Amino acid sequence: MSTNRIVAACALAGALSGCGLFTPEKNLLSNDYDHAPGQPSPQGMYEYNIVQHIQCEIRNGVWRASQLPNSGWLRQYGGLATLKLIVEDQSSLSPNASFLTPFGLKGAESFTLGIGASGSANATRTETMAFTYSDGELYRDAVIDAKNGIKDCDKLQQGVQINSDLKIAQFIYDKVVVAGAQEPKIKNFSQLQFEINFVASLSGNITPTWKFTRTTVNGSSSLLSATRTNTNDLIVTLGPLNADTKALHNAAVIGSAVGGAQQAFTP
Numbered sequence: 001m002s003t004n005r006i007v008a009a010c011a012l013a014g015a016l017s018g019c020g021l022f023t024p025e026k027n028l029l030s031n032d033y034d035h036a037p038g039q040p041s042p043q044g045m046y047e048y049n050i051v052q053h054i055q056c057e058i059r060n061g062v063w064r065a066s067q068l069p070n071s072g073w074l075r076q077y078g079g080l081a082t083l084k085l086i087v088e089d090q091s092s093l094s095p096n097a098s099f100l101t102p103f104g105l106k107g108a109e110s111f112t113l114g115i116g117a118s119g120s121a122n123a124t125r126t127e128t129m130a131f132t133y134s135d136g137e138l139y140r141d142a143v144i145d146a147k148n149g150i151k152d153c154d155k156l157q158q159g160v161q162i163n164s165d166l167k168i169a170q171f172i173y174d175k176v177v178v179a180g181a182q183e184p185k186i187k188n189f190s191q192l193q194f195e196i197n198f199v200a201s202l203s204g205n206i207t208p209t210w211k212f213t214r215t216t217v218n219g220s221s222s223l224l225s226a227t228r229t230n231t232n233d234l235i236v237t238l239g240p241l242n243a244d245t246k247a248l249h250n251a252a253v254i255g256s257a258v259g260g261a262q263q264a265f266t267p
Contacts, residue, residue, distance in 0.1 A: 021121045024089040028228065047085070051129065053156035053163065054081060056145075058133075058236060060153055061172030063142035068173070070180035073188045078241035079133035080249040083162075084126065084256070086231040092120040093224055135241050161198040162232040168194055172238070191239035191248050195256070203227040 025031045026043050035041050040048075058079060065071055096116030133141070157165050171194045179188050205225035233256055237249035 024087045024123055024125050026087055050162050056153040056156055057166055057168035059142040059145050061169030062138045063146050065173045065176040068176050071176045074176055075139040076136055077138055077238045078135040079138050080237045082130045082235045082253050084128045084233040086126045088124045088229040090122045091226040094118040095223055166196055191245050194236045196234050198232040201229045
């Protein structure tokens, strides 16, 4: 194979490896430009539905748990929630070739010369949203939901990961049971905290191979590979909105950020 053909093949692979070179879209199948002016964007509606879903599960959990005996303390609680959406694109390009008796070398029919190169690109997009319920606001909103006939959040659970049943309501209900729905009662909790993390990875590769009498191109590895990783992290802290509750929530947010950074830099 001529040098020009090898260069042309590498150039084609480079053109395909844009993954990791630009700010990634949150959804591979749509972008924020696919909407009429003045209308909601697809990505914005995706995030809107996620936040609606989370808030619904928190209120639903408070309402269900408030029906248990010895649950009056929960009705005075406020809430803090932090949602982090991370999209990471990675790509790598690894062309290689091997030549048998290169350059017409005589008397060395078993001699093989291998050449190769590699390059990679990585781009990460992180978006963080936070919202707060004041003391008692959770229960008041939960009562409004109950009066409007909202008994669960099934209509908002339309997908996987953060769009699935997050079991926040189950968490709240179970903790009220632990705190005193049965005898003997234990001391009420000062704060309740729930954290859930979803990581999904999608990858693919292209491995074209050319074999000629004295040349093999990309015979041993992928020419082009790409990976997309979606990480959804949610932290919910319930309790009186005092300094202790805020400190507990902030510590969890910082810990999640540090853990994510360590994971990203782990070889």
